[in-house]
Amino acid sequence: MTDNPIFAVAARAETLRARGADVITLAAGEPQAATSAVVVEAAVAAVRDPVAHHYGPAQGDPDLRELVAANVTRDTGPAWTADDVQIALGAKHALFLALQALVGAGDEVLVAGPGWPGHAEVVAAAGGVAVPVTADKEFRVSVDALDRCRTSRTRALILSSPGNPTGAVHPESRLRDIADWAQRHGMWVISDDIYRAFDYTGTYQSILRVAPQLRCRSVVVGGVSKEHAMTGWRVGWLAAPREIIASARLHVSRTITHVPTVNQRAALAALDDHDTPARAARDYARRRTMLVEALNQIDGIDCPLPDGGMFAFPDVSGLLHDRGWSSSADLAAWLLDTAHVAVVPGEAFNAPGRIRVCFAIDDETLITAIDRLKAALGPVPEADTRQLEEAR
Template identity: 80%
Template sequence: MTDNPILAVADKARALRAQGVDVITLAAGEPQAATSAVVVQAAVDAARDPATHHYATAQGDPALRERVATAVAGDTRLSWTPDDVQVTLGAKHALFLAVQALVGAGEEVLVAAPGWPGHAEAVTAAGGIAVPVATDRTFRLSAEALETRRSPRTRAVILSSPGNPTGAVHPEARLRQIADWARRHDVWVISDDIYRAFDYTGTYRSILRAAPSLRGRAVVVGGVSKEHAMTGWRVGWLAAPPQVIASARLHVSRTITHVPTVNQRAALAALDDTATPVRAASDYRRRRALLVRALNGIDGIDCPLPDGGMFAFPDVGALLRDRGWTSGADLAAWLLDTARLAVVPGEAFRAPGRIRVCFAVDDSTLITAVERLRAVLAPRGAGRPHTT
């Protein structure tokens, strides 16, 4: 395994800021906004409650698990109980626990390419082998592509919709096809739904809503990090069949004991705060348009309008050729040195010739970032968002 290449970029930008350099970070996959006051107050109240000062259940606070079960039921239109939920140290931990429960040493898990490197790293950490599967021109997986990479050792596929870094939302028909393929070949589906609140097309569906018969071979992963600006609180979950929950609970019990109780109380308050994700999605939709328009106004950059998520994922191949650079990493390093702007090179996502740019920042920060881009990369005009 390697260190997270995305956080490496963010860490370098953070180090420069510590030296007094005015760096704008559009690299890390997290909202710039602070956690809501309601959630913070819930954590303060929890810290004052002596009941949170002692050991708790490994599976997670029953009230939080009940609330998660209700949320997952709303997405899937299926019945879930608190017993179907395991609380984890963020969604990355949930992904690891899911793979660890399902995949033996040397067995394979299919992951999207381009795709978030954390999916492959969770597989590797759990002892499995991550097998990249090429997405189509709209960055979506298909049953046909999955079949080309399936082997007798294939145990699971990790699906993310909206995706990171691409923002691709899989339409319901495509999800049904993937579910049918998974059932035919006895393959588990691990659905990473961490960006579910940020769908700008109105087409997001949980795969279990599209294909409820997959319920016995599917794991749903979620958390409060993105929707509620709580990346540092580290609270996520998985909802799954009993054998996966039993494995995850045992692993938590033997390692971290349980997720900190104060953080779980904060997550419970977040899930009751339905307004924050709606406001964030509205803001991100506007900022998405602003950023994509600016990127498409620069010679050598072609940026599709993402369906969801919080990232633009432009093709910068022509710009690289024009400037004599060999990779997105060259461009990212140059932008950090020249424009004091941090972005993530596409190589981190198995997508050479692209960069990932986060628009989950406030308007002022994004406008300043756009001005810096225009100052160092000659504009070609106003530009218009491209659609996929």
């Protein structure tokens, strides 16, 4: 296993910031906004409650599990109860718990690419082998691509819609095809729904909404990190068949004991707050358009409009060719050092020639970042052009 390359970008940005540089971070996979006051007040109240000072159930707070179950039922269609839910230390931990229950040494798990490196990392951490599945030009997984990667060792598929870094939302027809394929081959489907609140096209559907027959071989992963700006609180969950939950509960009991009660109380308040995610989605939709239009005004950049999520994922290969950079990693390093704008190179997602740019920031910061990118990547003065030609 290797460290998540996104963290390396964030660490470099922090180093520059500590030296006095005014760095704008468009690399983080988190909202810039603070957690809402109602959630913070719930946590403060929990801190003052002596009950929250002691051990709690390994599976998680019953009230939180019941509310999660209700939300998952609403999203997916099939019924879920509190007994079907395990509270975890964020969605990444939930993914690990699911894979720990499903995967043995050498078992293969299909992971869409370009995709978040954390999916492959949690597969490896559970002893499995992550097999990348190349998505189509719209960043959606097809049954043909899945079948080309399937072997006798394939145990599961991790599906994320909207995806990270691409923002792609799988349409209903594609989800139905994938569900039929999974059922035909006895495959488990792990649905990473962490970006479900950020769908700008109105086309998001849970795969279980389309194919409820997968209920007995599906794991639904979610959390409060993205839609409630609570990445640091580390509260996520998995909803799954009882045997998966039993394994997850045992693993939690033997390792972390349980997710801190104060954090769970905060998550409970978050799930009762429907205004914050809706407001964030409206703001992100507007900022998405602002960023994509600006990037497409820069020669050499081709940026599709993402269906959902928090990121633009432009193709910068034309820019690399014109300016003499050998990779998007070189470009990202140059932007950080020169323009003091942090982005994630596509190599982190097995997508060389692209960069990931987060738009989950406030308007003023985004406008400043766009101005810096345009200034840094705009038309090259004639003298600089000659120097680039001589350097090639």
